[in-house]
Amino acid sequence: MTEPLLRRLHARGERITVGALPWVAPAYRAMPQVDAVIEFPFRHGGLQWRERRALARQIEGGFDTAYVLPNSLKSALLPFLASIPRRVGYLGEARVGLLTHRLKNPKDKPPMVAFYSALSGEPGLEHDRPQLALPAEQVDEVLRAQGLERGGYVVMAPGAEYGPAKRWPHFGALAQRIAQPVVLLGSGKEADLCEAIALQAPGRTRNLAGKTSLLEAFALIAGAGNVVSNDSGLMHVAAAFGVPQVALFGSSSPLHTPPLNDRAQVVWLKQDPDYLPPLDCAPCFQRECPLGHFRCLNDVSAQRVHALL
Known part of the structure; x- marks a missing residue:
């Protein structure tokens, strides 16, 4: 979702260097407009002051402008410590003094692509x-190594880092309905989830979760005949490659993080006038259903999704 800004x-x-965590750095190396990628040695949690200060000394004097995309305090620390003259980002987490050019956060949740692109200061x-x-x-x-043909298989991405x-x-019931080979993609943390799905449709379902590099996963998505996913990072990858896709939304909203792809079909019961009783609770943006019924995704049938493929 940051690619249009870049x-x-x-x-x-502008000559662009992207600073990114190792797990997402390969995505930026696949973007021709990016000249260099610096992999951050940071972990989740804590300011990790020593590591940020050490990296800041290494890059000091090398940049004119920093675009700070995350809204966190610690993401704005590195450009400040490196004395980058112009530091652009949204207000948030008491970082007024860390940024030189500050945008106000929108009151409503805008599409994230536009949210990031606004840092450019340009219209349209x-x-x-x-x-x-x-x-x-x-x-x-990559397809030859997996014994697959372009357009001859369906990719499923059943995970979502945000939560259940x-x-x-x-996904398992859908896999049983699909005649083509099914490739399951995800991180190593989603391997068990994908294996449970593969066991429901043995023989033609292949669990590659945690077994591919990020660029290999990109290639498998780019060559797929269709992609079925939750609202996740791989959903946006499929959209960026322009492949046919079905995107399933539950607690989140396609008004906020839509798959920007003319070949995408979105399933969100919140927008279905025939679904009763209406989902007044959606979107809640919660990691787990606060009401315990999980209707927003439980009530989307495999048959309904299969009809869109």
């Missing part, structure tokens, strides 16, 4: 769409 900056002549944000591309030979090499309230529970 494309805007590149188009106006409503037209921004993420774009990814891999060389055809790179995609073909974003995970549709009927």
Whole structure:
């Protein structure tokens, strides 16, 4: 979702270095507008002052502008410690003194692509769409290694890092209905979840969760005939490659994080006038259903999703 911002900056002549955690750094290396990637040696939790100060000394004097995309205090620390003259970001977490150019956070949750692109200071944000591309030979090499043909398989991404309230529970039932090979993608933490799905449709379902690099997962998505996913990072990857996809929303909202893809079909019971009683609780943006019924995803049938493939 940050790719359109980087494309805007590149188009106006800025040379871009992205600082990212190791697990997401490969995504930026796949973007041609990015000149370099610095992998952050940081962990979740704590300011890790010593590590940030050490990295700040290494990069000091090397940059004119820092665009701080996360809204956290610690994400704004590194550009401040590195004395980068112009530091652009949204107000949040008492970081007024750390930023030199501050945008107010919108009252309502806007689409995240436009939220990030606004840091460029340019108009026309409503037209921004993420774009990814891999060389055809790179995609073909990955498919050959897996014994797959372009367009001849379906990718499922049943995980969602945020929590259970974003995970549709009927992927296994859907896999049983699909005649094509099914490839399950996700992180190592989602391997057991994917294995449980694979066991429901043995023979033609392949669990690759935790067994691919991020770029290999990108290639498998780029070559797929269709992608079915929750509202997750891999959903946005599929959208950026422009492949046919079905995106399932529960506790979150496609008004906030939509798959920006003309070939995407969104399933969200909140917007279904025939679904009764209406989902007045959605979107709650909670990690787990606060009401305990999980209707927003439980009531989306495998049959309904299969009809969209």
